[in-house]
Amino acid sequence: MKKAIVYYSYSGNTKTIVDMIKEKVSADVYEIKPKTPYSTDYDEVVDLGQDEVNSNTLREIEDIDINLDSYDTIILATPV
Numbered sequence: 001m002k003k004a005i006v007y008y009s010y011s012g013n014t015k016t017i018v019d020m021i022k023e024k025v026s027a028d029v030y031e032i033k034p035k036t037p038y039s040t041d042y043d044e045v046v047d048l049g050q051d052e053v054n055s056n057t058l059r060e061i062e063d064i065d066i067n068l069d070s071y072d073t074i075i076l077a078t079p080v
């Protein structure tokens, strides 16, 4: 069973969890990167995140070289 982990991490917590999963599970790891990174100012990011949700805006991300069909399981990990 081939597995992929696709993740985004703003400040590193999700990345830490991904690294922990990687210790238990054999998987290829792909990072989601916004084309325009979020501000390093936490309060600004929280406000902007809310604005993006309210306006149904999807931030553009860098292309990821992944063939989804080649995986049986895809683990998606993101901040909440």
Ligand SMILES: Cc1cc2nc3c(=O)[nH]c(=O)nc-3n(C[C@H](O)[C@H](O)[C@H](O)COP(=O)(O)O)c2cc1C
Binding pocket: 008, 009, 010, 011, 012, 013, 014, 015, 038, 045, 046, 048, 049, 050, 078, 079, 080
């Ligand atoms: C777009 C965006 C919106 C966010 N909105 C909130 C929020 O509304 N409330 C909050 O407590 N944290 C918010 N955060 C911060 C995340 O909860 C924080 O990044 C957390 O550490 C998640 O894991 P990470 O370290 O992998 O990014 C937001 C982060 C991003 C990138």
